[in-house]
Amino acid sequence: MEWWLWPIALFAITFAMGIVAVLAGVGGGVLFVPIVGAFFPFHLDFVRATGLLIAMTSALSAAPSLLGSGLASLRLAMPLALVGSVTSIAGALVGLALPTGAVQIALGCTILGIAALMWRAGRSAHPEVPRPDALGAALRLHGVYHDPALGRDVSWQVHRTPAAFVAFAGIGVLAGMFGLGAGWANVPAFNLLMGVPLKLSVGTSGMLLSVVDTSAAWVYIHRGAVFPMLVVPSLIGVTLGAKLGARLLRVSSASVVRRIVLAVLVIAGGRALLKGLGI
Amino acid sequence: MVPIEQKIYARWLDAGTRFGLALLVVGFAVYVFGVLDPHVPREELARLWTLPVDHYVAATGAPTGWDWLRHVGKGDYLNFLGIALFASMTIVCYARIVPTLLVEGDRLQGGLAIAQTLILIAAASGVFF
Numbered sequence: 001m002e003w004w005l006w007p008i009a010l011f012a013i014t015f016a017m018g019i020v021a022v023l024a025g026v027g028g029g030v031l032f033v034p035i036v037g038a039f040f041p042f043h044l045d046f047v048r049a050t051g052l053l054i055a056m057t058s059a060l061s062a063a064p065s066l067l068g069s070g071l072a073s074l075r076l077a078m079p080l081a082l083v084g085s086v087t088s089i090a091g092a093l094v095g096l097a098l099p100t101g102a103v104q105i106a107l108g109c110t111i112l113g114i115a116a117l118m119w120r121a122g123r124s125a126h127p128e129v130p131r132p133d134a135l136g137a138a139l140r141l142h143g144v145y146h147d148p149a150l151g152r153d154v155s156w157q158v159h160r161t162p163a164a165f166v167a168f169a170g171i172g173v174l175a176g177m178f179g180l181g182a183g184w185a186n187v188p189a190f191n192l193l194m195g196v197p198l199k200l201s202v203g204t205s206g207m208l209l210s211v212v213d214t215s216a217a218w219v220y221i222h223r224g225a226v227f228p229m230l231v232v233p234s235l236i237g238v239t240l241g242a243k244l245g246a247r248l249l250r251v252s253s254a255s256v257v258r259r260i261v262l263a264v265l266v267i268a269g270g271r272a273l274l275k276g277l278g279i
Numbered sequence: 280m281v282p283i284e285q286k287i288y289a290r291w292l293d294a295g296t297r298f299g300l301a302l303l304v305v306g307f308a309v310y311v312f313g314v315l316d317p318h319v320p321r322e323e324l325a326r327l328w329t330l331p332v333d334h335y336v337a338a339t340g341a342p343t344g345w346d347w348l349r350h351v352g353k354g355d356y357l358n359f360l361g362i363a364l365f366a367s368m369t370i371v372c373y374a375r376i377v378p379t380l381l382v383e384g385d386r387l388q389g390g391l392a393i394a395q396t397l398i399l400i401a402a403a404s405g406v407f408f
Binding site: 001002057064067068093096139144146210214215222223226230236 | 280281282284285286288289290292293295296299300303304306307310311321322324325328329330331332335336341342343344345355358359362363365366368369370376385387388391392394395398399402403405407408
């Protein structure tokens with residue numbers, strides 16, 4: 001196959017991923033690594049670096065409007081991003097040091113775990129937080145945001161902050177090691193663990209992701225694992241696909257798309273696992 | 280309702296990402312249309328991108344660390360300007376809000392912002408490479 005066909009194929013698949021990612025409410029990064037890693041000829045080192053850069057640039061591009069409108073909280077993201085960025089650097093270093101087969105097996109298991117989490121995890125629009133914990137209160141992790149859909153201000157506070165630090169440390173390791181965007185884990189951690197309202201969880205997840213993925217991205221950049229021929233077509237594909245996905249959001253069935261994404265993740269995760277096992 | 284440091288962070292990030300995206304698109308057009316010769320011939324890519332990164336670097340003499348700056352006149356490494364700009368925006372934005380947080384007397388968040396800036400600078404410097 002001619003070299004120039006690959007970036008075109010990459011653009012086409014990432015365009016589709018961008019659409020599906022928005023419709024299913026997941027980040028493009030979590031689809032990119034398992035699918036491209038499983039079905040394209042690129043080495044996993046380059047796929048992970050590209051996945052990380054896609055997740056990083058998408059999150060950076062979305063963050064200004066979310067922060068400006070108050071639908072993301074910088075104050076909430078800052079302490080957790082600090083922990084996540086340290087562990088994502090460690091994850092990237094470990095991921096690049098491990099044999100490819102071991103990373104494939106771990107990636108396969110992680111993707112299957114993500115699919116299970118997406119299948120099982122519930123969401124709560126406005127969780128009850130009867131009393132903030134001491135650490136959350138000391139860090140002043142509370143505030144008010146305006147919800148345009150409700151037409152009113154919503155106040156929020158958090159609990160279980162120490163447990164959240166542990167959760168975001170783990171999420172950072174996975175993000176750095178596998179080049180996955182971590183929205184699939186950030187949102188449940190904010191929403192279900194800390195009791196942050198769902199909308200603020202989604203917005204703040206993107207903000208936090210931009211910091212965590214930036215830290216790990218530098219490790220891959222310095223190692224020489226960045227291929228512009230992979231990164232730029234993928235980035236443009238995901239960005240344009242996400243714009244179309246946002247338009248289709250009104251007419252699509254979220255539950256059907258979500259099932260398709262789950263099926264794709266199970267197939268891609270299973271394939272990564274089998275590749276790692278040499279089957 | 281939106282804290283001042285958050286507004287500043289959003290404004291700086293917005294400007295940086297717009298410029299970074301433009302830089303990426305222009306750089307890639309220069310690369311893919313062969314305006315500047317690449318360090319690694321495009322015809323070789325299909326053979327090389329199947330290799331682990333260490334083997335790829337050994338096979339092509341691809342720069343590591345910040346050495347790509349010396350190759351920025353090559354079509355492929357020109358793209359690193361946009362990528363590095365994106366990867367630097369968080370550092371710039373965090374550094375920008377530190378004085379705002381400290382002036383407001385928010386020492387804890389100011390300290391967190393300083394720590395985050397230092398970690399990102401360490402990562403960008405290549406100390407973990």
